[in-house]
Amino acid sequence: MAQTTQQAEEVEKITLECAKPAKRARGGKAKRQNETPLAQSTMERADTQEHAPGSHARSALDPLASLEATLGHTFTQRQLLVDALTHRSYAYEFAAPGVASNERLEFLGDAVLGVIASEMLYRRFPDADEGRLTQTRAALVRAATLAEFAERISLSPHLRLGRGEEATGGRTRELLVASAFEAVLGALYLDAGLEKTRAFLEPVLVTGLERVTALQRIKDDKSLLQELAQGRLGVTPRYRVINEEGPPHARTFTVEVTLGEFVAGRGEGRSKQLATQAAAHSALSDPGWLEALAEAKQS
Secondary structure, three states, X not given: OHHHHHHXXXXXXXXXXXXXXOOOOOOOOOOOOOOOHHHHHHHHHHHHHHOOOOOOOOOOOOOOHHHHHHHOOXXXXXXXXXXXXXXXXXXXXXXXXXXXXXXXXXXXXXXXHHHHHHHHHHHHOOOOOHHHXXXXXXXXXXXXXXXXXXXXXXXXXXXXXXXXXXXXXXXXOHHHHHHHHHHHHHHHHHHHOHHHHHHHHHXXXXXXXXXXXXXXXXXXXXXXXXXXXXHHHOOOOEEEEEEEEOOHHHOEEEEEEEEOOEEEEEEEEOOHHHHHHHHHHHHHHOOHHHHHHHHHHHO
């Protein structure tokens, strides 16, 4: 497929850009790589263990060792992994030379994810047309699915969040966790290359694909919710944006879906369309509104 080839070329271009030193929060020159003050204690523990006589394994005290084991790769540029786990709220709140958010790595990881997922689907479904492949990939790489992948590898406990984000449940925010998963893919790609990244990611995608197929989620959630609400209740879902945040180039939208007077779900996304799909998915995941609305219509 031409699109897969173009995506691969885009990844190569993005890699050259993302391999450049990241701009650091609130100015200041970055220190030499792997010497970030806020990551220093973690990395010193790792270095001490790596150079201990008779041992090449990282200590159990190293909080990132278990994540590296899950990824199947020990980072030579540990700062890449640290950056991938750093939310912008942390980078802003604990601004210092060498502290960067994971947004650039998320950008790269999204492209890498697209290439690997596209190629896998192309090989697994030789008779599927472009439309079917596109729909399947969309279901496979949506925020809800990526958040499930992140949960499977226990990513949330490793995230670095600002105090405010931590207090408001940031570790369980679907979009935040999904974005961090993409950032980790970007870091893995830069440190280990495409084949090592594929070796980790493709088995994860296969399990996700099986679940997507089993739940018949190839059709988008907005359409599924509309069919369900109209078929059972004769009500059409209504969507509205209730919040926007973030800089102009990285806006996050929150959308609410209502059925009559009942709020059926809320969702976040990097566009209104994605947030709308997330809201529909939320409603489908917790259909308690079906009974409540049915009872209201009967009374």
